Amino acid sequence: MSLARSERIALVATMTEVGPDAPTLCDGWTARDLAAHLITRERRPDTGPGILIPAFAGYTDKVRRKAAEQPWTELLELVRSGPPIWSPLRPLDSAVNTTEMFVHHEDVRRGAPDWEPRALDPADEAKLWSALRRMAKMAYRKASVTLVLESLTGDRVVAHKAGDREVVLTGAASELLLHAFGRDAVRVETTGDPADVDAVLALERGL
Numbered sequence: 001m002s003l004a005r006s007e008r009i010a011l012v013a014t015m016t017e018v019g020p021d022a023p024t025l026c027d028g029w030t031a032r033d034l035a036a037h038l039i040t041r042e043r044r045p046d047t048g049p050g051i052l053i054p055a056f057a058g059y060t061d062k063v064r065r066k067a068a069e070q071p072w073t074e075l076l077e078l079v080r081s082g083p084p085i086w087s088p089l090r091p092l093d094s095a096v097n098t099t100e101m102f103v104h105h106e107d108v109r110r111g112a113p114d115w116e117p118r119a120l121d122p123a124d125e126a127k128l129w130s131a132l133r134r135m136a137k138m139a140y141r142k143a144s145v146t147l148v149l150e151s152l153t154g155d156r157v158v159a160h161k162a163g164d165r166e167v168v169l170t171g172a173a174s175e176l177l178l179h180a181f182g183r184d185a186v187r188v189e190t191t192g193d194p195a196d197v198d199a200v201l202a203l204e205r206g207l
Helices: 003-018 031-043 045-052 054-067 072-081 090-109 122-139 173-180 194-201
Strands: 146-151 156-160 166-171 189-191
Touching (some): 003 031, 003 072, 003 090, 003 122, 031 054, 031 090, 090 122, 122 146, 122 156, 122 173, 146 173, 189 194
Parallel strands (some): 146 166
Antiparallel strands (some): 146 156, 166 189
């Protein structure tokens, strides 16, 4: 089973456990809102531009809010089943949904105040590290200092190059990936001048 599929199944299990009104790390969204986002993304390609282009965001949000009105169990089944057979995302599930499902699963898990990181299989951590390497430069493009990401296995990637001042973020690949996607509820260690570290941690991050 692919990581995208296993994370999708785990996400649905977590959503089932916490319920539709549980908070998430997605600002202002409950688990219901997040489920509606996922099925809108996979089943309403006409809303795709609104995810990236602010001018179309109102339409995308309208469709998402309408989708959220469905019964909770139906929403969960639509998330679990994934992209329909006619969706261009279906044959690309591993490519486009590995990080999507992992990050949003953690959005639900870490919406609770007593969250703890999961112990992931090393092979899954390696897949997340590969994903992080591909998007790191885009995620940290607004950094004002050189930024290095270092995994617990010693792998390193320069996420941004800007002069001699350097900040290093160290942690599990999964934690670093979440940070790169703009999440602050992560467990990472920092090295560098305190002011530079604070600036990096306050960055607007993501794709």
